[in-house]
Amino acid sequence: MNDNYKTIAALAAQVKGFLAEDEGETLYALTLEAAKLGPCIEIGSFCGKSAVYIGAACQEKGVTLFTIDHHRGSEEQQPGQLYFDAQTYDEKSGEINSLPLLRDTLRTAGLEDTVAPLVTWSKVAVKNWATPLGLVFIDGGHSYESALNDYQCWSRCLLPGGFLIFHDIYMDAAKGGQAPRQVYEKALQSGDFDQLPMVNTLGILRKRDIVVVEKKVCC
Ligand SMILES: C[S@@+](CC[C@H](N)C(=O)[O-])C[C@H]1O[C@@H](n2cnc3c(N)ncnc32)[C@H](O)[C@@H]1O
Numbered sequence: 001m002n003d004n005y006k007t008i009a010a011l012a013a014q015v016k017g018f019l020a021e022d023e024g025e026t027l028y029a030l031t032l033e034a035a036k037l038g039p040c041i042e043i044g045s046f047c048g049k050s051a052v053y054i055g056a057a058c059q060e061k062g063v064t065l066f067t068i069d070h071h072r073g074s075e076e077q078q079p080g081q082l083y084f085d086a087q088t089y090d091e092k093s094g095e096i097n098s099l100p101l102l103r104d105t106l107r108t109a110g111l112e113d114t115v116a117p118l119v120t121w122s123k124v125a126v127k128n129w130a131t132p133l134g135l136v137f138i139d140g141g142h143s144y145e146s147a148l149n150d151y152q153c154w155s156r157c158l159l160p161g162g163f164l165i166f167h168d169i170y171m172d173a174a175k176g177g178q179a180p181r182q183v184y185e186k187a188l189q190s191g192d193f194d195q196l197p198m199v200n201t202l203g204i205l206r207k208r209d210i211v212v213v214e215k216k217v218c219c
Contacts, residue, residue: 001025008056008109015105016085017049018139019167024053026199027137030163031057031065034134037159038063041133043122043150044140045069046098047088048105050167051115054137055106059114063134068118068125071099074141122146126153133157139167144179151183155192160209164193169203176201 001009005028012024019027031040031054040058045051045067058065073096076083090097099119106112118125122140136154140146147166155164166184170176184203188195193205 001028004056004060008052011109012049012052015049015052016047016087016101018046018083019049019053020200023167023200023202024050026202026204027165028053028057030165030204031135032061034163035061035063037134037162038132039066040064040135040137041066041068041154041157042137042139043068043154044074044138044167045102045117047101048109048115050137050139051102052105052109052111054135055109055111055115059111063114065111065115066118066125067102067115068120068122069098069102069140070121071102071119072096073098075143122150123153126157129157131157132159133162134159135163135165137165137167138180138183142168142177142179144182147180147183148186151187155187155207158207160207162207164205164207166203166205168201169198170201 009021027050034040035058040054042050042054051067055065077096088096088098102117106115136158138150140150158164166180168176168180169184170181187193187205193207196204196206
C-alpha cells in the first residue's frame, strides 16, 4: 500500500469504531476501483472509522462519499447495552449523538471536501435518491429488517461493476448476530452479483453487467 494509505490507517486507528484494519484496507482498495464508476455511499458512519478509509480513496479519485447515519446509535449502542460508549451520550438531549465525533474525524483527516454526511435514517435518504453509485457499504442497523431495507433500497442504485459490501458477516453464530449474513446470502441468491472472497467480516459482492440478448428476426 502507498504512503497515503499508511497515514490513513494510522489516523483511523485513533477513531472509535467497529472496523478491523484488514477490513479498512480492503475498503480503501475497493473504493479506488469503485470510484472510477461513480460516487460512493456508506450506511452507518458512527464516528467515521470506515469513512476515513472509503473517503480517502474517494478523495484520491475526486468523487464524493455520502455517509448516512441518524447518529442516535443502533440498538446495541444504547445505554445499558453491550456497545454503549459514554462519550457518545448527549446529556442535554438524553440521546446518543455521534455526529460531533464524526465531524472531528473528518476535520482531522482533511476529508471535509470529500465526505458529505447525511444526518438521517437510511430509508429517508434513499427516498428521492437518483445518483448511480460505484460502491455501497452497509453497516447501519444490524436487525434483519434494517439490513434488508438497506440492501433492497441501496443496491438498486449500484452501477454494473459496482461493489455491494456488508459488514459483520459471521459464519459462526457464536461470534456474532446472523441478520447481516442472512441478507448477504439473499443478495447472493438474487443472481445480480458475483461473490468475491470475504475479508474478515466483510462480505463483498460485485454487481453483474447486464447481458443484452440480441433479438434475431427470422425471415
Ligand atoms: C456499527 S455502527 C457503524 C460503524 C462504522 N461504520 C465504523 O466504521 O465504525 C452503526 C451505525 O448505524 C447507525 N444506524 C443504525 N440504523 C440506522 C438507520 N436505519 N439509518 C441510518 N443510520 C443508522 C447508528 O446510529 C450507528 O452509528
